[in-house]
Amino acid sequence: MVMGREELGQRSETVRRANLSAIVRELHLHGPLSRSELVARTGLTRSAIRALIGELVTGELVVEEPALRLGTPGRPSPLVRLATESTVVLALEISIDSLAVAILGAGGVVLEHRRVDRPRGHSTLEEIAADLVDLARAARARRPLGETPIGVGVAVAGIVNRSDGLVSFAPNLGWVDVPLGATLTAGLALPVPVGVANESDLGALAELRRGAARGADDVLYVHGEVGVGGGIIVDGRPLSGIAGYGGEIGHMPINPQGRPCRCGSTGCWETEVGERALLARAGYPLDGGRAAVDAVLADAAAGVPEALAALQSVGRWLGLGLAGLVNILNPRRVILGGLLSRIHPFVADLVEASLDRHALAAPRRLVSVVPSTLGVDAPLLGAAEMAFEPLLADPAAWLGTRGALVQLESA
Amino acid sequence: MVMGREELGQRSETVRRANLSAIVRELHLHGPLSRSELVARTGLTRSAIRALIGELVTGELVVEEPALRLGTPGRPSPLVRLATESTVVLALEISIDSLAVAILGAGGVVLEHRRVDRPRGHSTLEEIAADLVDLARAARARRPLGETPIGVGVAVAGIVNRSDGLVSFAPNLGWVDVPLGATLTAGLALPVPVGVANESDLGALAELRRGAARGADDVLYVHGEVGVGGGIIVDGRPLSGIAGYGGEIGHMPINPQGRPCRCGSTGCWETEVGERALLARAGYPLDGGRAAVDAVLADAAAGVPEALAALQSVGRWLGLGLAGLVNILNPRRVILGGLLSRIHPFVADLVEASLDRHALAAPRRLVSVVPSTLGVDAPLLGAAEMAFEPLLADPAAWLGTRGALVQLESA
DNA sequence: ACCGGTTTGTGATCCTCTCTTGCAAATGTC
DNA sequence: GACATTTGCAAGAGAGGATCACAAACCGGT
Numbered sequence: 001m002v003m004g005r006e007e008l009g010q011r012s013e014t015v016r017r018a019n020l021s022a023i024v025r026e027l028h029l030h031g032p033l034s035r036s037e038l039v040a041r042t043g044l045t046r047s048a049i050r051a052l053i054g055e056l057v058t059g060e061l062v063v064e065e066p067a068l069r070l071g072t073p074g075r076p077s078p079l080v081r082l083a084t085e086s087t088v089v090l091a092l093e094i095s096i097d098s099l100a101v102a103i104l105g106a107g108g109v110v111l112e113h114r115r116v117d118r119p120r121g122h123s124t125l126e127e128i129a130a131d132l133v134d135l136a137r138a139a140r141a142r143r144p145l146g147e148t149p150i151g152v153g154v155a156v157a158g159i160v161n162r163s164d165g166l167v168s169f170a171p172n173l174g175w176v177d178v179p180l181g182a183t184l185t186a187g188l189a190l191p192v193p194v195g196v197a198n199e200s201d202l203g204a205l206a207e208l209r210r211g212a213a214r215g216a217d218d219v220l221y222v223h224g225e226v227g228v229g230g231g232i233i234v235d236g237r238p239l240s241g242i243a244g245y246g247g248e249i250g251h252m253p254i255n256p257q258g259r260p261c262r263c264g265s266t267g268c269w270e271t272e273v274g275e276r277a278l279l280a281r282a283g284y285p286l287d288g289g290r291a292a293v294d295a296v297l298a299d300a301a302a303g304v305p306e307a308l309a310a311l312q313s314v315g316r317w318l319g320l321g322l323a324g325l326v327n328i329l330n331p332r333r334v335i336l337g338g339l340l341s342r343i344h345p346f347v348a349d350l351v352e353a354s355l356d357r358h359a360l361a362a363p364r365r366l367v368s369v370v371p372s373t374l375g376v377d378a379p380l381l382g383a384a385e386m387a388f389e390p391l392l393a394d395p396a397a398w399l400g401t402r403g404a405l406v407q408l409e410s411a
Numbered sequence: 412m413v414m415g416r417e418e419l420g421q422r423s424e425t426v427r428r429a430n431l432s433a434i435v436r437e438l439h440l441h442g443p444l445s446r447s448e449l450v451a452r453t454g455l456t457r458s459a460i461r462a463l464i465g466e467l468v469t470g471e472l473v474v475e476e477p478a479l480r481l482g483t484p485g486r487p488s489p490l491v492r493l494a495t496e497s498t499v500v501l502a503l504e505i506s507i508d509s510l511a512v513a514i515l516g517a518g519g520v521v522l523e524h525r526r527v528d529r530p531r532g533h534s535t536l537e538e539i540a541a542d543l544v545d546l547a548r549a550a551r552a553r554r555p556l557g558e559t560p561i562g563v564g565v566a567v568a569g570i571v572n573r574s575d576g577l578v579s580f581a582p583n584l585g586w587v588d589v590p591l592g593a594t595l596t597a598g599l600a601l602p603v604p605v606g607v608a609n610e611s612d613l614g615a616l617a618e619l620r621r622g623a624a625r626g627a628d629d630v631l632y633v634h635g636e637v638g639v640g641g642g643i644i645v646d647g648r649p650l651s652g653i654a655g656y657g658g659e660i661g662h663m664p665i666n667p668q669g670r671p672c673r674c675g676s677t678g679c680w681e682t683e684v685g686e687r688a689l690l691a692r693a694g695y696p697l698d699g700g701r702a703a704v705d706a707v708l709a710d711a712a713a714g715v716p717e718a719l720a721a722l723q724s725v726g727r728w729l730g731l732g733l734a735g736l737v738n739i740l741n742p743r744r745v746i747l748g749g750l751l752s753r754i755h756p757f758v759a760d761l762v763e764a765s766l767d768r769h770a771l772a773a774p775r776r777l778v779s780v781v782p783s784t785l786g787v788d789a790p791l792l793g794a795a796e797m798a799f800e801p802l803l804a805d806p807a808a809w810l811g812t813r814g815a816l817v818q819l820e821s822a
Numbered sequence: 823a824c825c826g827g828t829t830t831g832t833g834a835t836c837c838t839c840t841c842t843t844g845c846a847a848a849t850g851t852c
Numbered sequence: 853g854a855c856a857t858t859t860g861c862a863a864g865a866g867a868g869g870a871t872c873a874c875a876a877a878c879c880g881g882t
Contacts, residue, residue, distance in 0.1 A: 010429040011869055012838050018421040019840090036859065046860065048840055067848095067859095074858025075848040159773050168773035218653045230739070239645050241741020242629045245774040252735030253769055256666055265734070265769040323676070324663030328641070328739070330652020358664055358676040362570050362579035363656040423840060423867050430869085447830065457831065459869050478830095478877095485829025486877040 017396045019044060020052055024061065024395045027082045028107055028388065029209060034067060034077035053080055059399035061087060061106070082106035089387035090140075090149040092132050092184070093380040094156040095199065096120060096172045096225050097290060099128070100377070101135040103143060104384040106391070108210055112139040115376075120289055122174030125183055133187040150391055150398065151192050153383030154184060155199040157227065162244030165196035171262040172226060195386050197240075199223060200337075201247055202382025203372070204231020205238055207335045209385055211374040216332040220325055221372075222249065223379070224340035227262070228270035231382075232329060250274070254321055272317035275339055281310035293339060300346055308346075315347025319354020322369065326355065330363040333370060337378055341371035428807045430455060430463055435472065435806045438493045439518055439799065440620060445478060445488035464491055470810035472498060472517075493517035500798035501551075501560040503543050503595070504791040505567040506610065507531060507583045507636050508701055510539070511788070512546040514554060515795040517802070519621055523550040526787075531700055533585030536594055544598040561802055561809065562603050564794030565595060566610040568638065573655030576607035582673040583637060606797050608651075610634060611748075612658055613793025614783070615642020616649055618746045620796055622785040627743040631736055632783075633660065634790070635751035638673070639681035642793075643740060661685070665732055683728035686750055692721035704750060711757055719757075726758025730765020733780065737766065741774040744781060748789055752782035 022042050027033060033041070039049050056062035063083055067076030084105035093100040097120060103112040114135060132154075140147070158170025165181015167173075181196045188194065204213070204221035213219040219233035228250030232239040239246050250270035251263050258267030271277060275293060276286045282299065283306050284292040299307035322334060336344050344351075348369070355364050372378055391398055433453050438444060444452070450460050467473035474494055478487030495516035504511040508531060514523040525546060543565075551558070569581025576592015578584075592607045599605065615632035618624040624632065630644035639661030643650040650657050661681035662674050669678030682688060686704060687697045693710065694717050695703040710718035733745060747755050755762075759780070766775050783789055802809055 010426040010433075012423055012426060012840090012867090013869090015421045015423060015426055016839065022421075034859095039859095045841060047842085047862085050860070051839085072858080073850040073856070075860070077859060159771060161773070169771065218657075232739075234645050234650050235648065237646065239650075239740070241774065242743045242777055243741060243773070245771070245777075246629075246739065246741035248738040248741075248771055248774070251738045251771055252663070253731050254664060254667075254735075256731070257668065263771055320664050320667070324665075325739075327659040327662045328643075328657065328736075329650070330654060330657035330659075332653045360570060360580065360656070360659055360662055360674055362572070362654070363652065363659070366653055366656075421840090423838085423869090426839095427868060445830095450830090456870060458833085458871085461831070462868085483829080484827075484879040486831070486875095488830060 016052075017394055019048065020056065020395045021393055023049070023052055023056065023080075024082070025392045027062070027080060028392055031107060032065075032079050032081040034079050036077040038080060055399065056395065059395075061395055061398060084109045085111075086147075087391070088143075088147060088149050089384050090136055090152045090188075090190070091380050091384035091387060092136065092152070092154045093199065093383060094128055094132070094154070094173070094180075095376075095379070096157050096227075098376075099131055099135060100380045101132065101139045102377075102380050102384060103139050103149065104381075104388075106388065108381070108384070112142055113377075114139060120172070120287070125175065125178045125180065128173070129180070129183045129187050132184065136188060149190065149192060149387070151387035151389075152184070152188060152190060152194040153202070153385070153387035154180065154194060154196040155202045155379035155383040156180060156196060157199050157225070157229070159245055159248065160196050160198050162195070162197055162240060165194065167196070168245070169263070193390075195383075197244060197383070197386060198229060198231075198247065199379035199382075200229030201231040201238060201240065201244070202380075202386060203337050203374075203378035204233055204247075204335070204382070205385050206374055206378045206380075206382035207231075207337070207372060208233050208236075210381060211378065212335045212370050212372055213333050218329065218331045219333050219335065220249075220322075220329055220331045221335045221337060221378075222322070222340055223337040224250075224270075224273060224275070225338045226270075226275045228274050228340075230325075233331075234329070249321070249325060252321065252324070254317070254324070269317070269321045273314050273321065273340070277317075278310050278314050278339075278343070281313050282307045283310075293342075297342060297346075311343055311346045312350060314343060315350035316354055318347060319351040320358055322351060323355050323358035323364075326359045326363050326367050331367055333368055335370060335372050337372035337374075338376070341375065344369075344371040427463075428805055430459065431467065431806045432804055434460070434463055434467065435493070436803045438473070438491060439803055442518060443476075443490050443492040445490055447488040449491060466810065467806065470806075472806060472809060495520045496522075497558075498802070499554075499558060499560050500795050501547055501563045501599075501601070502791050502795035502798060503547065503563070503565045504610065504794060505539055505543070505565070505569075505584070505591075506787075506790070507568050507638075509787075510542055510546060511791045512543070512550045513788075513791050513795060514550050514560070515792075515799075517799065519792070519795070523553055524788075525550060531583070531698070536586065536589045536591060539584070540591070540594045540598050543595065547599060560601065560603060560798070562798035562800075563595070563599060563601060563605040564613070564796070564798035565591065565605060565607045566613045566790035566794040567591060567607060568610050568636070568640075570656055570659065571607050571609050573606070573608055573651060576605065578607070579656070580674070604801075606794075608655060608794070608797060609640060609642075609658065610790035610793075611640030612642040612649060612651065612655075613791075613797060614748050614785075614789035615644055615658075615746070615793070616796050617785055617789045617791075617793035618642075618748070618783060619644050619647075621792060622789065623746045623781050623783055624744050629740065629742045630744050630746065631660075631733075631740055631742045632746045632748060632789075633733070633751055634748040635661075635681070635684060635686070636749045637681075637686045639685050639751075641736075644742075645740070660732070660736060663732065663735070665728070665735070680728070680732045684725050684732065684751070688728075689721050689725050689750075689754070692724050693718045694721075704753075708753060708757075722754055722757045723761060725754060726761035727765055729758060730762040731769055733762065734766050734769035734775075737770045737774050737778050742778055744779055746781060746783050748783035748785075749787070752786065755780075755782040
């Protein structure tokens with residue numbers, strides 16, 4: 001994600017880039033807009049918008065369509081739309097239970113999507129990478145010949161260094177210091193950068209742009225399966241930390257009397273609110289996987305006391321940990337994803353009560369806890385958003401290259 | 412702190428403002444620079460720098476001085492310096508044991524400074540505000556007649572809403588929902604905004620700009636006295652949260668079997684690493700204050716077992732909590748301030764060992780824990796930095812007004 | 823003391839980009 | 853069908869930085 005500190009010296013060209021970026025970003029986030037709506041949203045003049053749109057149109061990033069009839073007086077304003085079909089990204093996901101691939105067009109339109117189950121347990125980098133490359137090839141085969149994505153985003157259930165795509169630790173896969181980014185770059189053989197990031201960080205990004213966190217600037221996304229990860233949005237920007245390792249809220253110590261964690265520590269949050277904690281308390285085998293979780297939830301819906309008690313325990317620990325995070329981050333919204341979104345209906349009241357008790361009054365009043373709206377695909381969609389980011393940040397850099405690509409194709 | 416999202420539409424004027432801001436900010440952070448150094452740092456051309464400096468000089472924000480002899484070949488470049496003596500801010504601090512006032516000139520030069528002891532315990536808003544107003548008046552009396560600060564910053568040991576300066580909760584003072592900002596604005600009767608923020612948040616800002624966190628973009632500042640507060644810097648920007656309540660790390664739950672906290676919750680971090688925890692374990696009265704803390708540290712230096720054991724306990728809990736925060740935030744540096752900087756020599760090894768055990772390997776490798784270099788004055792200096800921020804963000808806005816002020820004075 | 827090399831300030835001119843302004847085009851309403 | 857409203861369009865103005873040629877100030881060596 002190219003979101004570094006802006007260079008100090010600004011030139012007039014900077015203004016043009018920033019304005020192009022603003023237009024493309026608005027179209028990406030809000031869908032097609034009329035020229036006049038763009039004028040209103042950006043604050044630019046009609047003339048400026050006209051010139052900028054013109055440039056984007058000749059650069060084939062954007063198309064203009066006849067205005068739709070609105071029934072309002074005045075001359076109708078043509079609709080500006082991103083060239084969804086010709087500007088695409090490739091998104092990949094390595095989750096605990098599945099692998100997924102998607103191709104999305106500008107504006108966030110899903111053009112291809114496939115998710116395949118994966119047996120739990122350890123896998124080698126080579127196996128996973130080969131499967132992902134196959135999935136990507138198959139997805140691309142269903143698209144027009146010669147289509148090349150402008151970027152690739154990969155979500156992985158593990159701790160990732162964003163700068164080099166090295167997976168430092170992924171207990172679900174049994175990975176330590178595995179060069180996922182480099183391997184996928186070689187395997188995909190695409191002439192574009194491959195960005196790798198943590199699934200929770202990307203889930204947060206997706207929920208921010210397309211899901212339950214829309215419109216909020218300060219967000220905490222909590223993704224729970226066996227492990228618990230977090231994606232933190234501060235002031236509209238992802239908190240990645242110094243190397244992209246930020247957001248590992250599953251490993252904040254919360255119970256010194258607790259169980260050992262896969263990370264080597266003891267009493268981490270995920271040992272109390274992760275899948276294994278739920279299954280253990282409900283009397284199911286720890287490695288029961290999704291089937292066992294489904295059973296617990298079904299039991300709870302049917303009123304089985306053990307299942308309800310297990311959910312209540314998870315709910316209490318969930319609320320306790322969220323209280324701490326709310327105190328630390330003062331977010332507007334907390335989004336529960338993965339397993340946590342499924343148990344949310346059962347534990348919502350407990351969580352709220354726990355926040356009342358354990359969070360400071362001031363930040364507590366301002367926060368709301370809601371389940372994910374994107375569900376299992378949140379990290380995959382976030383990977384796509386990450387891949388779009390360079391385009392959104394500086395569309396001007398793409399105006400030249402696309403012409404070159406078109407020339408190459410026609411030659 | 413005016414650091415919101417930039418407006419979408421950019422104009423050419425924006426460029427000029429940004430460039431003026433870059434120059435003033437560089438001068439504020441790095442001290443006087445030659446024109447040619449400014450050219451190198453900003454990437455602007457000599458001509459652009461010349462024009463911008465010229466504008467700042469006529470606006471009396473900056474002065475040019477003859478170049479210093481460097482012994483290097485080439486024409487010497489005149490030194491550009493902020494008009495320290497004529498561009499000042501007023502900084503105030505309400506700490507648990509003291510009140511403080513300072514007047515700082517642009518560039519961070521301390522022109523006036525006074526700290527007075529304050530008896531611990533509850534005080535009314537009126538008492539504190541009156542004392543601060545008196546301190547400010549006395550400090551201003553020692554400055555040239557007619558000098559008016561361009562801003563006022565207030566650091567307070569409590570949870571503050573930044574937008575209105577309402578102190579939501581300050582257990583040290585016995586305050587709940589106290590309108591500190593409005594009262595000080597009225598009491599000081601200055602025609603400039605009064606910004607109020609949490610002392611830890613401001614301590615972090617000061618350490619970032621002038622202290623141990625210099626050069627780091629991701630920082631956690633932990634300020635411990637009776638309470639424990641935190642200031643978080645993400646990507647070079649303070650994490651304030653939706654209303655400025657962020658950073659309350661003292662109230663993250665860490666020990667469900669722990670003691671009740673002043674906030675109403677139980678087992679908060681500050682109940683294990685705050686002053687009372689240290690005193691209780693060392694066998695000193697809980698309300699012994701600074702004298703008792705001094706005694707514990709003296710005992711420890713002399714090898715008294717109880718004191719050493721107390722410090723070790725605090726060190727272990729400190730390391731445990733820091734491990735969680737390192738996992739969440741992935742900072743480059745952790746700065747220990749207040750009481751924690753004093754105990755750091757005694758617990759450094761324990762803290763490092765605790766991080767090794769409880770923090771994830773990847774973020775743990777990248778972080779270093781160091782004591783504050785600004786000491787007790789960090790929050791006060793941070794308040795000054797906050798008051799300078801509008802000037803740094805948009806110096807152009809001051810170029811007009813200063814002329815007006817000068818006219819007023821000469822009339 | 824002088825001369826060349828180097829670095830920097832200065833001023834004129836050009837280029838880029840947005841804003842302003844006047845006008846034409848397209849729609850709805852009376 | 854006249855009128856108001858909204859929008860697109862085109863030309864000119866204004867702002868601001870980049871470029872370039874030249875002068876000024878310093879160093880070092882002869």
